Amino acid sequence: MLEGIHSDARLASWLVQGHALFLFLHLLGVICFAYIVSQRLVPLLRAERDPRFDRPLARLGKVFKFWLGQWKHPRYKTAGTVHLLIFAGFILLAMRAFTVLIVGVSPNFVMPGLSGEAGHVYEVATDYAATVVFLCMVFAIVRRTVFKPARYEVPAKFGKAHKADAIFLLSLIAILMVADSLFEAAKAAAQTPPGHVAFAAVLSLPWLLKVSLVSVSLPTLGGLCFAGYLVHEIVFYFLLCYRPFGIQFHVETSLFNVYFSKLDRGTLKPVKWGVSDEHLDRVKSFGVKTFEDFTWKHMLDFYSCADCGRCSDNCPANAVGRPLSPRFITIKARDYAFQHNPMFGRWKNGTPLIGSIYSDDEIWSCTTCGACEEECPLLVEYIDKIVDLRRGMVDEGLVPQSMQKPLKALNSRGNPYGKMEKKKADWANATDFQQICQVKTLDKKNGADTLYFVDSITSFDDRMQSIGRATAKILDHVGENFGILGAAEKDSGHDVRRFGEETLFMALRDHNTDAIKASGVTRIVTADPHAYNALKHDYKDVPPVEHISQVIAREVKSGKIEFRPVDDGAAVYTYHDPCYLGRHNQVYDDPRDVLDAIPGLKRVEMTRSRDRSFCCGGGGLMLFYEPKEEQRIGVKRVQMAAEAGANVIVTACPFCMVNIEDAIKVAGFEGKMTAIDLTELVDQQIARESTAVTKEAAEVPQEYVTGR
Ligand code: SF4
Ligand code: SF4
Numbered sequence: 001m002l003e004g005i006h007s008d009a010r011l012a013s014w015l016v017q018g019h020a021l022f023l024f025l026h027l028l029g030v031i032c033f034a035y036i037v038s039q040r041l042v043p044l045l046r047a048e049r050d051p052r053f054d055r056p057l058a059r060l061g062k063v064f065k066f067w068l069g070q071w072k073h074p075r076y077k078t079a080g081t082v083h084l085l086i087f088a089g090f091i092l093l094a095m096r097a098f099t100v101l102i103v104g105v106s107p108n109f110v111m112p113g114l115s116g117e118a119g120h121v122y123e124v125a126t127d128y129a130a131t132v133v134f135l136c137m138v139f140a141i142v143r144r145t146v147f148k149p150a151r152y153e154v155p156a157k158f159g160k161a162h163k164a165d166a167i168f169l170l171s172l173i174a175i176l177m178v179a180d181s182l183f184e185a186a187k188a189a190a191q192t193p194p195g196h197v198a199f200a201a202v203l204s205l206p207w208l209l210k211v212s213l214v215s216v217s218l219p220t221l222g223g224l225c226f227a228g229y230l231v232h233e234i235v236f237y238f239l240l241c242y243r244p245f246g247i248q249f250h251v252e253t254s255l256f257n258v259y260f261s262k263l264d265r266g267t268l269k270p271v272k273w274g275v276s277d278e279h280l281d282r283v284k285s286f287g288v289k290t291f292e293d294f295t296w297k298h299m300l301d302f303y304s305c306a307d308c309g310r311c312s313d314n315c316p317a318n319a320v321g322r323p324l325s326p327r328f329i330t331i332k333a334r335d336y337a338f339q340h341n342p343m344f345g346r347w348k349n350g351t352p353l354i355g356s357i358y359s360d361d362e363i364w365s366c367t368t369c370g371a372c373e374e375e376c377p378l379l380v381e382y383i384d385k386i387v388d389l390r391r392g393m394v395d396e397g398l399v400p401q402s403m404q405k406p407l408k409a410l411n412s413r414g415n416p417y418g419k420m421e422k423k424k425a426d427w428a429n430a431t432d433f434q435q436i437c438q439v440k441t442l443d444k445k446n447g448a449d450t451l452y453f454v455d456s457i458t459s460f461d462d463r464m465q466s467i468g469r470a471t472a473k474i475l476d477h478v479g480e481n482f483g484i485l486g487a488a489e490k491d492s493g494h495d496v497r498r499f500g501e502e503t504l505f506m507a508l509r510d511h512n513t514d515a516i517k518a519s520g521v522t523r524i525v526t527a528d529p530h531a532y533n534a535l536k537h538d539y540k541d542v543p544p545v546e547h548i549s550q551v552i553a554r555e556v557k558s559g560k561i562e563f564r565p566v567d568d569g570a571a572v573y574t575y576h577d578p579c580y581l582g583r584h585n586q587v588y589d590d591p592r593d594v595l596d597a598i599p600g601l602k603r604v605e606m607t608r609s610r611d612r613s614f615c616c617g618g619g620g621l622m623l624f625y626e627p628k629e630e631q632r633i634g635v636k637r638v639q640m641a642a643e644a645g646a647n648v649i650v651t652a653c654p655f656c657m658v659n660i661e662d663a664i665k666v667a668g669f670e671g672k673m674t675a676i677d678l679t680e681l682v683d684q685q686i687a688r689e690s691t692a693v694t695k696e697a698a699e700v701p702q703e704y705v706t707g708r
Helices: 007-014 018-048 056-068 077-103 116-147 163-191 203-210 218-245 247-259 276-282 298-306 308-315 324-340 360-364 373-377 384-395 401-413 431-434 456-460 465-477 492-498 503-521 529-538 548-558 589-596 618-626 631-643 654-666 680-686 691-705
Strands: 450-453 480-486 523-526 545-547 572-575 602-604 647-651 676-678
Touching: 007 018, 007 163, 007 218, 007 676, 018 218, 018 298, 056 247, 056 360, 077 116, 077 163, 077 618, 116 163, 116 203, 163 203, 163 218, 163 247, 203 523, 218 247, 218 384, 247 298, 276 503, 298 324, 298 384, 308 324, 308 373, 360 384, 384 492, 401 492, 401 618, 450 465, 450 503, 456 465, 456 631, 456 654, 465 480, 465 548, 465 676, 465 680, 492 503, 492 529, 492 618, 503 529, 523 529, 523 548, 529 545, 545 548, 572 589, 589 602, 589 680, 647 654, 647 680, 654 676
Parallel strands: 450 480, 450 523, 523 545, 572 602, 572 647, 647 676
Antiparallel strands: none
């Protein structure tokens, strides 16, 4: 098409009769949209505060990567490609849509910069963009109605599907593209001598329409042009005003949602922004109990969800039939917000969310693994919301029965098992172990550079003590001047915090912070990713912390750690990424580099690995909670390892070890598959000079490997 809309005098005569109507529709559309959006903003303005106006450059970077670059979409190849095409089409068509709208009341309008050749090139590009968007809409409708990917289905327990709404909106966009193309085609046909089909955008939707219009009379073309314009305008404004009532509101909100998204992984929002820990006792109500207790950003999340189902598709709790599907945490809250904030009338508030739209089991079912957040293309957050809902339940005394004993023990003894503090270092003080590796307990007389923070499970669980011993031996082997806090160390409180018990967490954190400071260490190492995440993100003013896998990887590179070849040629290893080491802290390569440095070790990747790793089933306090489920999460995980062809699962977290070893038995893989911690494997494979040490080194983990 070589004649632009601006250059056609005939166009002015066709549209002139509709000027008053077009102007009225413009004004009506803009006023309605402004009113609807202002009403949608009402809950956000009343919501809890959330300071997200810092670090504008980092936020802009996220906009470029995740909004403009659509970074996460290709993770789902088909849906991702379609969305990329639609998004690119919309971006290209945005200026054309506005130009067309203005042309209705000012036929000679030309968008600045789009006169002459630039305008012609842009028109060709937008003709193709309209065609691509139209085809994508048809594809999306067919996909939702015929092929129906499982992740779009809505189980009855979560409510009703919004499929009709989605199809209605997709159809409207398709109609918008046809109307726009008809307007262009009728105009172009009128500019071409009869019998000619000269038109730059060959095979585009406007081109195809124009081909069918070559013999149509000028008055009819005028009527079609007028009709195309009117339908375009009506559908455009209808879509604009209808979108804030459903899943397509994300078209308007996604840019803001991405800009204001969380910048720091692994962190948790405080109980109340702007209230320091010292003043928390003045807070009357903890956590989220009613909708208004959410922060404005969390409400914006609810508005921004595209209902694509990717979060739930990756959620381990959802995969095993627990009563949790993150998608519906959002959808139910959005439906609630729309119902309670009507367009006309007053905001009805104050209904407790637990018992109305959420169940307590639903909220306790989350393992805080972060898979949902990692997958969401719109960066919708879940963990902060779920923890806030838990804080609200804890504040109301709605704590599951099975959790009460460990919480009481944490309060009185500083560990969930209720063990005596003085027994905390028993694993290190055993005489036979002391003969091989002397572990200092730090006090005023015994100082060290490095603190090995052991945490409760490794200190008290008989099986996990092997991880403690292996870690100590590795630190000893590389010549680290290290020690432990022993009885002075309490639980890191990581999972207590994620359970919603903020006050108890603060007591544990403050105790440990004082003990760490008193020890005079300059760095901390831990083999427990939960402790690692807590010390790194939840604690303040403590020395820098590393996970043992990072230390080992560095010392392998430095040459301080050398490995002997694996003995068992039939062993096929796979690495399971612990959520709080991988997704929450991005430590993916170090453990793999260590494994790949062991001569003869055969390693395979599970399909779900690295940032798509599948949680083991819930570390921390979830060990004390039995949610309703059809299958254990850990069982699914070991099945994934078997599918990958592995018979040894290596992990780097004591909680993963508990769940995976248990799952191996439940899944019927006992004798065929084993689990081993990275520290145990490294300790076993280190090439030591002393045969006595080598023999002992091999002793601890060997029992787990030879069971295969
Ligand atoms: S954090 Fe994990 S368990 Fe919780 S909702 Fe998200 S994916 Fe599901
Ligand atoms: S929260 Fe994100 S991933 Fe989940 S359905 Fe909504 S847009 Fe999709």
